[in-house]
Each structure stands twice: as structure tokens, then as C-alpha cells.
Amino acid sequence: MSLALLNSEELKARAKCLGFAACGLAKAEPVADSFAAHYRRWLELGYCADMDYLRRGVEMRLQPDLLVPGVRTIVSLAMNFMPERHQPAISLYAQGKDYHDVMRDRMRRLMDDMQLSGRCFVDTAPVLERYWAWRSGVGIITGRGGFISVPGYGPTVFLGELFVMEEADRYDGPLPKQEERLGISGERLEDTSSPNNPLTSHLSPLTPSFCPALTAEGLDARRCVSYQTIEHRGPLPHGLRLGATFYGCDRCLRANPQFAEAHPTDEPAFQPSEALLKMTPDDWQQLTVEQYRTLFKGSAVKRAKYEGLVRNIARWLKP
Ligand code: SF4
Numbered sequence: 001m002s003l004a005l006l007n008s009e010e011l012k013a014r015a016k017c018l019g020f021a022a023c024g025l026a027k028a029e030p031v032a033d034s035f036a037a038h039y040r041r042w043l044e045l046g047y048c049a050d051m052d053y054l055r056r057g058v059e060m061r062l063q064p065d066l067l068v069p070g071v072r073t074i075v076s077l078a079m080n081f082m083p084e085r086h087q088p089a090i091s092l093y094a095q096g097k098d099y100h101d102v103m104r105d106r107m108r109r110l111m112d113d114m115q116l117s118g119r120c121f122v123d124t125a126p127v128l129e130r131y132w133a134w135r136s137g138v139g140i141i142t143g144r145g146g147f148i149s150v151p152g153y154g155p156t157v158f159l160g161e162l163f164v165m166e167e168a169d170r171y172d173g174p175l176p177k178q179e180e181r182l183g184i185s186g187e188r189l190e191d192t193s194s195p196n197n198p199l200t201s202h203l204s205p206l207t208p209s210f211c212p213a214l215t216a217e218g219l220d221a222r223r224c225v226s227y228q229t230i231e232h233r234g235p236l237p238h239g240l241r242l243g244a245t246f247y248g249c250d251r252c253l254r255a256n257p258q259f260a261e262a263h264p265t266d267e268p269a270f271q272p273s274e275a276l277l278k279m280t281p282d283d284w285q286q287l288t289v290e291q292y293r294t295l296f297k298g299s300a301v302k303r304a305k306y307e308g309l310v311r312n313i314a315r316w317l318k319p
Helices: 008-017 033-044 058-062 099-113 129-135 176-182 186-190 225-230 251-255 257-261 274-278 281-285 289-295 300-317
Strands: 022-027 073-080 118-121 140-142 147-149 157-164
Touching: 008 022, 008 099, 022 129, 033 058, 073 099, 073 129, 099 118, 099 157, 129 140, 129 147, 129 157, 140 257, 147 257, 225 300, 251 257, 274 289, 281 300, 289 300
Parallel strands: none
Antiparallel strands: 022 073, 073 157, 118 157, 140 147
16 A cells, blocks of 8 residues: 655644754665764774664664665654753753653654654664754754754754655755855765765864864763763763763853854753752752652653762762
8 A cells, every 4th residue: 555645844834833943854765875884983983882772783773774664754853952941960951851751752743643654763763863864954963062953943952753654745955054064065965985074074073172072083972971971880980070060961062153043942841840940069969869759750860860860969079
């Protein structure tokens, strides 16, 4: 049975109504060869630290129909997470409710409303989300951290993808803005063997001393405060210095040139509670399990677990 063509304009209009900042469509083709080579090299260098899930399913990451057989279209979606106010000790993205839940619910609604068949992913499967966001014109790749920046919103966005069986009536391409900003042609963007191509060089630090985790060959998670304070179990590496935050790190996000475009979201789920806003360094020092459970109910911060947060707080208070 053949499926109806996906009406791309209708989909984008519906996505906007549901609160998405941007929506783009790309054909579900294999990831560009040289981008794939860059990803493999990044793994070989050990830059994924002990996030072994990044080593698994590499072929699926690079070939969408191995992940979802029969997929024809990848819909990339972005949602603004910039909170109106924030607790300074916690990374901006984790001030409110867990984005996995918020995004997934919204994406399922979009699929239902549009009667699409397929699957939706929010960091939950081997998907190169920044590649698809770039490929489908949702944003441009910018800054030292290789963020996707959505025009009008900057890099403070969550990304999610729909892998759908329907073919679309129209597909998007990378935003011309990328080419304009970087002064390069579309051809150069495709030629990812070029050392100056943003797809393969976007993680290079503009200033090497800015952060030791930002190397010429990509972000080395082993030296990244964000990875260490969220994903890593066990003691923090000797000498790792935390900045303003003990959960995550916003330094390269804030240093991103497009951060100037960030503005508060009106999404209530991404706003912090009053109790979280009121926490002071003294309060953090005395954080109890009960407080932790109440403060972070339904929050992505729970990923670090209570033990991880206490470990981080100790280092944060006494570097
Ligand atoms: S999140 Fe922080 S530690 Fe990690 S690369 Fe960015 S600035 Fe460096």
C-alpha cells in the first residue's frame, strides 16, 4: 500500500503551533561520507570517553534505514529551552522538566496530528541529530562547541527527529546562511574532506586555550566538565575545574556568537521552580536526598543521581 505524500508546509505549520522553534525535512539518505569519517575518527581518538552507547550502532547512526527500515523522510525539530530566570549552579538546559519527556510528547502529537507512520527520537537512539538539523536547514553549525544555532533562537535549543515512512512533497537543504557566514559555497559544504569545512572542523577551538576539551579534532568528552558532571560515575578527575555550574557547563554555549540571539521560551515546562531558584551555595552544601528528590522531580538532573550531585557540589565549593 502506498502512503500519502507528506505535506511539508502543513507539517511545519502544525509544528509551529505545537511550540517548535524550527522544523526541517531531509531525505533519509546515508550520512555524507566525510562526516561519517570524522565521526569514526572521533570515536577512535577515544573522545567519547566511557559513553559506550556512542560506539554501539555506528552503522545505524550513519545509515538511517538500518535504524528504521523503510524510512523515507527525516524531520528535524528544534525547541527553545532558554528559561526566563535560572538557577546559576545548574546548566541552562536542565532548569525545568526533562526535555526528553516534553519533546517526545510534543513530537508524538505532531505525528498523530499529521497521521504519520514511523518513530520519534530525542537522544534515545543512534541518530546524528546535529547532522540532520544542519542537513534539513533547521540551523547552522556554529561556535566552539559545534552547536546547532537556529536563526532567531541561537544555540539554546533541544533537537529531536521523526523518522517517517512517508515521502515528502518537498525537502529542505542546508541554510544559505551557513554559506554566507562562513564565506563558502554549497559545494565546499558537501566536500567534507576539506579541513575548513564546518561539518568537519566546527568543533575546532577558535582559541585553543578557551577550553582544553575543545581540540582540533573535536570535543574530547574526557576533559569536558559537562560530561564529567553529568555522565561520569566515580570520582571527578584530579584538577578538573568547575565554573559557575556544578551540573553541566554553559561556557561554550555562552561564548557561541549566536548566543546573542537566545531569548526566553514561553514553554512552562522549561522554567525552573521557585524552590530551585532560591537555592544558595550553603543550601547546596547541605542538600539532602529528600530535597534532591523534590527539587529534581521529573528533571534531567536526575541523570547524575544524588551521589553524583553531592560529588560535584563538593568540587564546586572547594575547587
Ligand atoms: S561544555 Fe564546558 S568543558 Fe565542555 S567543551 Fe564546552 S566549555 Fe569546555
